[in-house]
Each structure stands twice: as C-alpha cells, then as structure tokens.
Amino acid sequence: MVAYLIRRLVQAVLILIGVSFVTFVLLYLVPADPARQIAGRSATAATVESIREQLGLNLPFYEQYWRYFVNLIQGDFGRSYIQKSQVGELIAARLPPTLLLMAAAICAELVFGLTMGVIAAANRRRIGDNLLMIVSFVGVSAPQFVVGILLLYLFAVKLGWFPIGGYGTAAHIVLPALSLGFLGAGWYSRMMRSSMLDVLEQDYVRTARAKGAGRWRVIVAHAVPNALLPVIAMIGIDIGLFMSGIVVVESVFGWPGIGQLAWQAIQRVDIPVIMGVTVVSATAIVLGNLLADLVAPFIDPRIKLR
Incomplete structure (x- = not known):
C-alpha cells in the first residue's frame, strides 16, 4: 500500500506539472494582450509596455513559466491582473x-x-x-x-x-x-x-x-x-x-x-x-x-x- 501510494503521488505530481505547462503554453499563445486590457483602451503604448514589464510578460516563455512554476511549488498562485488580489485567496473564497x-x-x-x-x-x-x-x-x-x-x-x-x-x-x-x-x-x-x-x-x-x-x-x-x-x-x-x-x-x-x-x-x-x-x-x-x-x-x- 505504501509503495503504491508513493508511486501514485509521484505520477500525480508529474501529471500536474504537465497540466500546468500545457495550460501555460495555450495561454501564452492566446492573441489577447493582458497588459492592454489592464491599461485600458485609452492607454498609451508606453503605459502598456510598462505594465507588461511589471508583470514579466516581456520575458521569454521559458522564463515566464519557470517563475510561475517556482512560485507555484511554494503555494503562490500569483496575483490577479484584474482584481488585484492573490489568486489563492480568490480560489479559497470560492x-x-x-x-x-x-x-x-x-x-x-x-x-x-x-x-x-x-x-x-x-x-x-x-x-x-x-x-x-x-x-x-x-x-x-x-x-x-x-x-x-x-x-x-x-x-x-x-x-x-x-x-x-x-x-x-x-x-x-x-x-x-x-x-x-x-x-x-x-x-x-x-x-x-x-x-x-x-x-x-x-x-x-x-x-x-x-x-x-x-x-x-x-x-x-x-x-x-x-x-x-x-x-x-x-x-x-x-x-x-x-x-x-x-x-x-x-x-x-x-x-x-x-x-x-x-x-x-x-x-x-x-x-x-x-x-x-x-x-x-x-x-x-x-x-x-x-x-x-x-x-x-x-x-x-x-x-x-x-
């Protein structure tokens, strides 16, 4: 039973890593620009670029995912772009x-x-x-x-x-x-x-x-x-x-x-x-x-x- 649980838990961790990676890839390929939505329609290009830099959206894909993964294993789901609250708190409330x-x-x-x-x-x-x-x-x-x-x-x-x-x-x-x-x-x-x-x-x-x-x-x-x-x-x-x-x-x-x-x-x-x-x-x-x-x-x- 113990060996079975260990093996299944290892499999579960690998599955969750795979799910997070695939989801991150799909969201990365979405044509919508979160920085533009946060800034609003009337924002200047400089403002949008500043927001993109603050959120790390200007970094290469692998750096973005690595930062997210490191925070995730520490229990940090990140901060909502729109609601300005910790994602963990939003999920916990729901x-x-x-x-x-x-x-x-x-x-x-x-x-x-x-x-x-x-x-x-x-x-x-x-x-x-x-x-x-x-x-x-x-x-x-x-x-x-x-x-x-x-x-x-x-x-x-x-x-x-x-x-x-x-x-x-x-x-x-x-x-x-x-x-x-x-x-x-x-x-x-x-x-x-x-x-x-x-x-x-x-x-x-x-x-x-x-x-x-x-x-x-x-x-x-x-x-x-x-x-x-x-x-x-x-x-x-x-x-x-x-x-x-x-x-x-x-x-x-x-x-x-x-x-x-x-x-x-x-x-x-x-x-x-x-x-x-x-x-x-x-x-x-x-x-x-x-x-x-x-x-x-x-x-x-x-x-x-x-």
Missing part, C-alpha cells in the same frame, strides 16, 4: 460554495441514478426498464441551463418553494444540486444498469438464488455491491468536473463558486486566475481518481493495489 454544491450534486445523482439503474436491471426488457432508460437518455441529453431554468421557473417562481438564486441556506442548494444531479443521474443509471446485468449473470448470484434467497435480497446484498466499481471510478472523475465545469448552473442560480470565477477570468484574460483554477481542478481530478482506487479494494477484496 472553494466552500463549490465543495458544498459538488457534494450535494454527487449525492443527488447517486441517489437517483443508482436507484434507476438497479430497478431497470431488475426489470430488464420490461416497461419499467424502457421508461427509466428513456428518462436517463433525457437526463444525459438535456442542456444544463434548460434543466436549471425549468426547475427555477417551476419550483421557485410558480410554487415559491425555493429561493430564486443566491447562496447561504440549505434551501439555496436544492435546485442547483438537482440540476446537476439530473444530468449525472442519467449517466449513472445507464452505467449501473449495464454493470448490474453483468453481475446478475455471475455464478455466485445463481447460487444465491438456488439456495432460496429472495429476488431483492440477491439484488441488494450480492449484486449491487459488486456492480458499484465502475460507479466509484466515475465519482472520482465527477469531483474534478464539478470543481470547474459547472459554470452554467452557477450562472443560472447565482452560485458564487469556482466555475463562475473561471468564466469571469476567461472573459477578461486574467491568466493567473485561469492557471490557478486549472491547477486546482486538475488536482481535484487526480486526488478523486486516487481516492476511487483506494476505496475499490474495500468494495471488492479481489482487487489488489499494485
């Missing part, structure tokens, strides 16, 4: 809302998705199976902003059960979490159904049935735990995606998360913020996958970490 929404959304998609997948597999090729797969297909296909607006209109505007937007109470998180959970539930239900169908054909399931175990006891006690492995791996990926990829939902509901911070930074070519959010999101994906791998042996003892 992190709690993002983590809260991420946890609620994952819970929502697991509850609905796994339930739908298990019921569909238990009723294979029946009406219930077909109906649930249609619902999952709609969930996978529906745009997030459409789902968010519909939920907002129905439950906030018409029924008044939840606030229209904002952040601060438990009621504020329900609709954003359901919007994200509806999309994720579609993927999880299809994956769980496929995994369940494979497990239900295994010999140990037939043996349990032959011994007289009830249908749902076989499904819940024997099939479901062994069908969860692909789901666990997907949760690790979702952690990283929800860290930065929920811009639309955050915008619809006015949720002050990292995704909205990243979108604002992209619009303004605020390179330090874009780099910071990218590195944090990549770290979340790597750690999420590592956590999924570590949990897998507890679900299935046959899996060995090597």
Whole structure:
C-alpha cells in the first residue's frame, strides 16, 4: 500500500506539472494582450509596455513559466491582473460554495441514478426498464441551463418553494444540486444498469438464488455491491468536473463558486486566475481518481493495489 501510494503521488505530481505547462503554453499563445486590457483602451503604448514589464510578460516563455512554476511549488498562485488580489485567496473564497454544491450534486445523482439503474436491471426488457432508460437518455441529453431554468421557473417562481438564486441556506442548494444531479443521474443509471446485468449473470448470484434467497435480497446484498466499481471510478472523475465545469448552473442560480470565477477570468484574460483554477481542478481530478482506487479494494477484496 505504501509503495503504491508513493508511486501514485509521484505520477500525480508529474501529471500536474504537465497540466500546468500545457495550460501555460495555450495561454501564452492566446492573441489577447493582458497588459492592454489592464491599461485600458485609452492607454498609451508606453503605459502598456510598462505594465507588461511589471508583470514579466516581456520575458521569454521559458522564463515566464519557470517563475510561475517556482512560485507555484511554494503555494503562490500569483496575483490577479484584474482584481488585484492573490489568486489563492480568490480560489479559497470560492472553494466552500463549490465543495458544498459538488457534494450535494454527487449525492443527488447517486441517489437517483443508482436507484434507476438497479430497478431497470431488475426489470430488464420490461416497461419499467424502457421508461427509466428513456428518462436517463433525457437526463444525459438535456442542456444544463434548460434543466436549471425549468426547475427555477417551476419550483421557485410558480410554487415559491425555493429561493430564486443566491447562496447561504440549505434551501439555496436544492435546485442547483438537482440540476446537476439530473444530468449525472442519467449517466449513472445507464452505467449501473449495464454493470448490474453483468453481475446478475455471475455464478455466485445463481447460487444465491438456488439456495432460496429472495429476488431483492440477491439484488441488494450480492449484486449491487459488486456492480458499484465502475460507479466509484466515475465519482472520482465527477469531483474534478464539478470543481470547474459547472459554470452554467452557477450562472443560472447565482452560485458564487469556482466555475463562475473561471468564466469571469476567461472573459477578461486574467491568466493567473485561469492557471490557478486549472491547477486546482486538475488536482481535484487526480486526488478523486486516487481516492476511487483506494476505496475499490474495500468494495471488492479481489482487487489488489499494485
């Protein structure tokens, strides 16, 4: 276990270095000029050049990246060009809302998705199976902003059960979490159904049935735990995606998360913020996958970490 953790952590560090380098290259090649945006349209060429020199944007690429990398390994994400604040502080301020929404959304998609997948597999090729797969297909296909607006209109505007937007109470998180959970539930239900169908054909399931175990006891006690492995791996990926990829939902509901911070930074070519959010999101994906791998042996003892 220790050797496995060391090896995975070394791999994680190399991956994060690669992500930071590739992202830095792409931002370096962007034709927009951050110095010009900071200075404003009416600024003189001398003013723009002075800002570029202060920010180190006049240095060769390798020097710019080396300076950024040295600061990064010391925990310094740099300073926002636009907001004039430390990127680490900006991300830290947006992190709690993002983590809260991420946890609620994952819970929502697991509850609905796994339930739908298990019921569909238990009723294979029946009406219930077909109906649930249609619902999952709609969930996978529906745009997030459409789902968010519909939920907002129905439950906030018409029924008044939840606030229209904002952040601060438990009621504020329900609709954003359901919007994200509806999309994720579609993927999880299809994956769980496929995994369940494979497990239900295994010999140990037939043996349990032959011994007289009830249908749902076989499904819940024997099939479901062994069908969860692909789901666990997907949760690790979702952690990283929800860290930065929920811009639309955050915008619809006015949720002050990292995704909205990243979108604002992209619009303004605020390179330090874009780099910071990218590195944090990549770290979340790597750690999420590592956590999924570590949990897998507890679900299935046959899996060995090597």
